[in-house]
Amino acid sequence: MLNRMKVLSASLALTLASQISFASSTESNTDQQAAQEKGMAISLESKNRDTGWMDFTADMRMTLRNEQGQESLREVKMKSLEVETDGDKSLTVFNQPRDVKGTAFLSYSHSVGADDQWLYLPALKRVKRISSRNKSGPFMGSEFSFEDLSSFEIEKYTYLYLGDELVDGMDSFKVAQYPTDENSGYTKRIVWVDKQEYRIVKVAFYDRKKSLLKTLSYNDFKLYLDKYWRANTSTMVNHQNGKMTELTWNNYEFKTGLTDADFSRNSLKRVR
Amino acid sequence: MLVTHLTNNLRSKIIAASLLLLSFGATAAEFESSGQIGTEARYFFETGQYAEQFDHTQTSLFVEPELYWAWNEGDSLTFKPFYRLDSQDSERTHGDIRELSYVHARDDWEVRAGIRKEFWGVTEFQHLVDVINQTDGLEDIDGEDKLGQQMLNLSLVKDWGIVDLYLMPGFRERTFSGRDSRLRGPLVVDKHHVSYESAAKDKHVDLALRWSHSVGDFDLGSYWFHGTNRDPILTFTQEGDTSVLRQYYNQMDQLGFDLQATLEGWLWKVESIYRTTKGEDFQATQAGFEYTFTGVFESIADIGLLVEHGWDSRGESDQNSSGAQNQNDLFVGSRIAFNDIQDSEVLMGFSSDLDHNAFNLIVEASRRFGDSFKASLDIRLFQSTDPTEQVFLLKNDDHLQFSLRWYY
Numbered sequence: 001m002l003n004r005m006k007v008l009s010a011s012l013a014l015t016l017a018s019q020i021s022f023a024s025s026t027e028s029n030t031d032q033q034a035a036q037e038k039g040m041a042i043s044l045e046s047k048n049r050d051t052g053w054m055d056f057t058a059d060m061r062m063t064l065r066n067e068q069g070q071e072s073l074r075e076v077k078m079k080s081l082e083v084e085t086d087g088d089k090s091l092t093v094f095n096q097p098r099d100v101k102g103t104a105f106l107s108y109s110h111s112v113g114a115d116d117q118w119l120y121l122p123a124l125k126r127v128k129r130i131s132s133r134n135k136s137g138p139f140m141g142s143e144f145s146f147e148d149l150s151s152f153e154i155e156k157y158t159y160l161y162l163g164d165e166l167v168d169g170m171d172s173f174k175v176a177q178y179p180t181d182e183n184s185g186y187t188k189r190i191v192w193v194d195k196q197e198y199r200i201v202k203v204a205f206y207d208r209k210k211s212l213l214k215t216l217s218y219n220d221f222k223l224y225l226d227k228y229w230r231a232n233t234s235t236m237v238n239h240q241n242g243k244m245t246e247l248t249w250n251n252y253e254f255k256t257g258l259t260d261a262d263f264s265r266n267s268l269k270r271v272r
Numbered sequence: 273m274l275v276t277h278l279t280n281n282l283r284s285k286i287i288a289a290s291l292l293l294l295s296f297g298a299t300a301a302e303f304e305s306s307g308q309i310g311t312e313a314r315y316f317f318e319t320g321q322y323a324e325q326f327d328h329t330q331t332s333l334f335v336e337p338e339l340y341w342a343w344n345e346g347d348s349l350t351f352k353p354f355y356r357l358d359s360q361d362s363e364r365t366h367g368d369i370r371e372l373s374y375v376h377a378r379d380d381w382e383v384r385a386g387i388r389k390e391f392w393g394v395t396e397f398q399h400l401v402d403v404i405n406q407t408d409g410l411e412d413i414d415g416e417d418k419l420g421q422q423m424l425n426l427s428l429v430k431d432w433g434i435v436d437l438y439l440m441p442g443f444r445e446r447t448f449s450g451r452d453s454r455l456r457g458p459l460v461v462d463k464h465h466v467s468y469e470s471a472a473k474d475k476h477v478d479l480a481l482r483w484s485h486s487v488g489d490f491d492l493g494s495y496w497f498h499g500t501n502r503d504p505i506l507t508f509t510q511e512g513d514t515s516v517l518r519q520y521y522n523q524m525d526q527l528g529f530d531l532q533a534t535l536e537g538w539l540w541k542v543e544s545i546y547r548t549t550k551g552e553d554f555q556a557t558q559a560g561f562e563y564t565f566t567g568v569f570e571s572i573a574d575i576g577l578l579v580e581h582g583w584d585s586r587g588e589s590d591q592n593s594s595g596a597q598n599q600n601d602l603f604v605g606s607r608i609a610f611n612d613i614q615d616s617e618v619l620m621g622f623s624s625d626l627d628h629n630a631f632n633l634i635v636e637a638s639r640r641f642g643d644s645f646k647a648s649l650d651i652r653l654f655q656s657t658d659p660t661e662q663v664f665l666l667k668n669d670d671h672l673q674f675s676l677r678w679y680y
Contacts, residue, residue, distance in 0.1 A: 064613055066613070072613050072643065073643060096643065097640060097643050097644065097679075098306065098643070098644045098679035098680060099308075099615075099640060099644070099646045099677070099679045100615075101306055101679070114536070116486070124391055124416075125389045125390060125391045126391040128394075129486070129491045129532055129534050129539070130534070130539075131534055131536070131537050131538070131539060131564060133536055133537045133564075133566070134537075134564065134566040134574065136566065136567060137566055137567070137572065137574060137611055138572055138611045141611060141612055141613040141614070141615060185567075259379065261379040261380055261429060264429050264434070265434060265484075265486070266377075266382060266427055266429055266434060267377075270348070270375055270377060270382075272302075272304070272340070272342065272348075
């Protein structure tokens with residue numbers, strides 16, 4: 001925890017330093033700087049309220065729907081381990097569609113630098129290290145990219161507070177987040193965070209050409225262990241191709257006692 | 273002494289495993305049944321080079337169910353039989369137990385016992401370091417299909433990597449196409465008269481010890497294998513009025529090494545082996561790279577480019593040795609993933625012998641239909657004007673292959 005705060009304060013200092021070097025004495029620059037600090041503070045609070053869950057397991061179901069209303073189903077099981085000084089570890093096993101059943105994906109995400117990722121192909125019994133550079137690629141043909149499903153880390157963005165807005169009747173902060181990774185598929189995300197619980201309730205994604213690409217809405221929030229809010233459904237709408245993906249989470253369990261050993265290349269080979 | 277100790281250790285593990293299996297019936301917590309049923313059709317453009325071969329079409333049906341039981345949070349049993357029924361080649365009508373395996377897993381070690389498949393290596397066009405399982409040569413000629421291998425495997429997860437110990441009681445002979453079959457040379461391999469260097473024949477107990485680890489951007493592995501060579505030496509024999517090839521399996525010691533560096537979009541790969549047998553010692557290496565262009569032409573598709581080179585110290589064949597198949601061969605491939613709902617994909621692979629006139633080209637296109645069907649259309653071309661090349665033996669075997677699989 002101490003280390004994490006250290007990383008955060010270091011990056012905060014860095015952000016401030018870069019602002020200072022650009023700052024002139026005009027008032028608008030001071031406003032800009034205040035908006036950046038506030039944007040970061042909101043995101044930091046949102047992240048901090050969601051730490052300490054240690055580990056979780058859950059089942060994720062995706063419904064892919066095209067413009068004609070045709071549907072296709074994806075089912076995965078997910079295990080995740082909180083890593084205090086770095087990004088989280090996660091293990092994902094595919095169950096649907098059936099031809100990829102048993103395929104498993106292991107990821108060690110890092111707050112700075114490329115993630116480490118391995119794929120297990122059950123027909124070949126092969127574990128393959130894959131490049132994590134393709135963050136913008138679609139996850140199983142859905143409207144979610146790998147980037148959309150990876151854990152949120154403060155260092156992955158720079159911030160700008162844009163104002164307050166109502167989302168589904170909830171008074172929310174509106175914050176722009178600019179990815180620091182050049183391999184990100186986005187130029188910007190606009191995130192709405194509700195003032196009461198600091199939950200992300202809506203995200204708008206802007207593509208590399210700075211046009212609005214997708215909107216993600218979180219619904220059906222549930223409180224776990226009296227502390228952790230999880231949206232049981234979320235819907236990603238792609239405004240450019242008319243497709244959408246609905247994500248439903250089931251069987252959330254926290255603090256199940258997972259350890260590093262559950263995220264080794266050996267467990268990747270036998271996970272179901 | 274060490275081996276005796278290990279053997280005793282493993283023996284006690286087997287006993288423990290059997291006890292667990294006995295208790296399994298009462299505590300089974302989870303059962304899963306899945307698998308695939310498929311049909312495959314091949315059309316050969318020309319008639320065969322050799323007298324008994326069928327003319328143009330071959331169809332077959334196959335099943336591969338998988339039954340899985342898990343209990344006690346760490347114990348599991350998997351049973352995966354396989355059977356294929358072929359319209360043309362009675363040899364290719366065959367079955368195998370791909371897997372009948374028990375796993376007992378704890379945090380930092382696991383024991384795996386039974387019939388299993390183990391894959392080692394990083395390259396795509398040739399799997400030099402992958403030696404545990406015998407090739408099922410009836411399934412295809414690419415060597416990707418393997419027979420189940422009986423084994424006892426202890427796997428230890430350490431801070432400095434994963435250590436695997438294998439004890440393999442018994443050996444599987446390679447399977448070869450029959451007389452009626454296409455995709456074979458002029459002589460059929462005799463499956464009845466097989467000889468071995470070891471007096472224990474196919475009961476020889478093979479051993480392997482492998483270490484593998486991930487350090488930052490690098491994934492590496494190294495092993496020692498001691499036992500029956502999976503590659504038979506084929507010798508010409510006259511049986512009555514027909515000529516056949518007879519299989520001889522010698523003993524080998526092999527050191528293997530594999531490395532992949534994952535740097536940005538680049539995957540750099542090397543596999544290398546050093547094999548020593550009574551007859552000869554040699555070294556072989558397969559090395560290359562894979563690079564993926566993502567989101568090409570403003571789409572969501574990816575294009576991967578693969579280049580590998582194979583080298584073998586045995587060199588070309590001459591009067592004294594049969595040489596190596598990939599003594600100086602270049603492999604180039606491409607994979608287009610459309611990243612759509614149907615997982616549409618096209619794979620292309622080209623291999624060429626740089627010392628001779630010989631190449632082959634494979635294009636595979638596949639797509640899912642609905643939620644549980646997958647169709648694939650492959651085309652394979654073999655070209656050679658050099659009678660000493662293996663590809664020359666297949667020069668009339670250019671074909672199209674269509675397969676449809678149903679997954680449940």
